[in-house]
Amino acid sequence: MENKQILIDSLPQGKLQTSDYRLATVPVEQPGEGEVLVRTTAFAVTAGTRAGLQGSASYAGAPTSGIVMNGTGVGEVVASGDPAFAAGSRVMGPTGWQQYSVHKGAALTAIPAEHDPIHYLGPLGVNGLTAYFGLLDVGQPQAGQTVMVSAAAGSVGHLVGQMARIKQTRVVGVCGSDEKGALLVSRLGFDAAVNYKDAGFRDALKQATPDGVDVYFDNTGGMILGAALFRMNVGGRIACCGVVSQYDTDRPEPGPKGIPGLLINKRINMRGFLLFDYAQQYAQARREINGWLQSGELLSLTDEVHGLESAPEAFVNLLAGGNIGTRVVRLD
Ligand SMILES: NC(=O)c1ccc[n+]([C@@H]2O[C@H](COP(=O)([O-])OP(=O)(O)OC[C@H]3O[C@@H](n4cnc5c(N)ncnc54)[C@H](OP(=O)(O)O)[C@@H]3O)[C@@H](O)[C@H]2O)c1
Incomplete structure (x- = not known):
């Protein structure tokens, strides 16, 4: 099985360009013990990842080229070496801009069956x-x-x-x-x-x-x-x-x-x-935010583009103000 990925080809000089990225195709990795293979269904394109490329987000480490572009995604578990995540279940995690990724179970958040996974890239993410x-x-x-x-x-x-x-x-x-x-x-x-x-x-x-x-x-x-x-x-x-x-x-x-x-x-x-800093309080916050979504008090605006290849352009355009609400790249 093949995994298509968007790699950071070069770190941006001045403004980010779509040519700072390139498409690569590699074999899909298999999960080891305690690991989970996820098929990405959608990922968010977010402004903060530009700080990572600039080197101004110290928590993200030094900017590096030749690696898969980072980003939070949602997807479906394809194979699992972690009993907490059954094949077929839905998860959120640091998938990056690619079709498949392997994670330690601890890096993933299970998405309850009654929740819309896209909300985990916006209001619940x-x-x-x-x-x-x-x-x-x-x-x-x-x-x-x-x-x-x-x-x-x-x-x-x-x-x-x-x-x-x-x-x-x-x-x-x-x-x-x-x-x-x-x-x-x-x-x-x-x-x-x-x-x-x-x-x-x-x-x-x-x-x-x-x-x-x-x-x-x-x-x-x-x-x-x-x-x-x-x-x-x-x-x-x-x-x-x-x-x-x-x-x-x-x-x-x-x-x-x-x-x-x-x-x-x-x-x-x-x-x-x-x-x-608030990791211990995510579950409580999600409950309250989900309550607002259910009551209709909170609207989640999603700005969708389709296909892995559209991600670089979607990111350049977001930095120029092209998005309304959460920009999401759908792969499904
Ligand atoms: N502290 C944290 O833990 C944390 C976590 C997540 C995100 N963030 C931060 O949250 C902020 C918003 O991120 P987001 O993902 O929600 O992005 P976003 O707001 O959906 O997209 C970026 C927006 O920034 C605006 N913008 C671009 N250039 C600008 C400029 N020169 N002056 C003023 N506005 C400009 C654009 O809208 P306009 O049309 O209005 O220009 C664009 O739509 C970012 O600063 C990000 O780093 C922080």
Whole structure:
């Protein structure tokens, strides 16, 4: 049996190009004792993996070429040397961009039969849990407060905004097009959306946050963080989730002006977090998020492309803002 894979052919110089990837075909590995062979049915294309290629995600180790592109996927167990995972069952794990992969059982999460596996790439997966813990634990939103989120129409962002709405806050999303902004308000219940590409962005943000900002969920860093800092209320919280505005380049810009002065004057708590810190609480979080999905309070937007070969283009396009919600490559 053959396994098609997308390899990182060369580390990006400047912006990521589809030519940084190449297709390879290798024999399917067989699982040993305690190992599980998974056939990928879909994987997520996510912004954070660009930080891994840049070398700015220290937890991911040094960027390397000649290996399968990393990513979280869902799939079906084909053969198993681990009694916890029967053949035919469905799992989530670090499949990477390939048709088949072998894992230690401990690296996989079983997907209950009643759950849609695609939700494990969105609200019940890495990005949904990131939204949940970053907003609720780091952000600590209180009813009636204002929550601002950047990359608001993306995978993490559209979930953050809806969770903030569920917690009865005023929600302001920042995104890169008026079309995305209109969708956030009309479909997802955001109170306002602001386009950071507009010349009048800072004024529009001021108008959208008349009572200031109590929680800023920062997916982007860069000039949006710079603008948010000036809208923060005394005692505000900034949840530093990611820096997508600075990933797709060899020359990331320095952080914004006003730090630490603004943090001191307004007693702002600005805190970075990584999802892995919350591993002990994933099951509880999944139960609550699934409850919101079932009740219809939380909508999961998925932006699907088809076929392994379409992944590099889907990634380049995501970094340019082409996605709405979670971008998923389907192989089934
Ligand atoms: N801390 C953690 O544990 C953790 C875990 C998972 C993800 N993350 C972070 O979460 C963030 C969102 O990831 P995601 O997978 O959900 O990606 P995503 O938001 O679905 O996609 C990236 C989005 O970033 C926006 N963007 C691109 N260039 C930008 C720029 N220069 N300025 C502002 N926005 C820009 C684009 O939307 P526009 O149209 O709005 O420009 C694009 O759609 C990333 O920073 C990622 O690193 C952190």
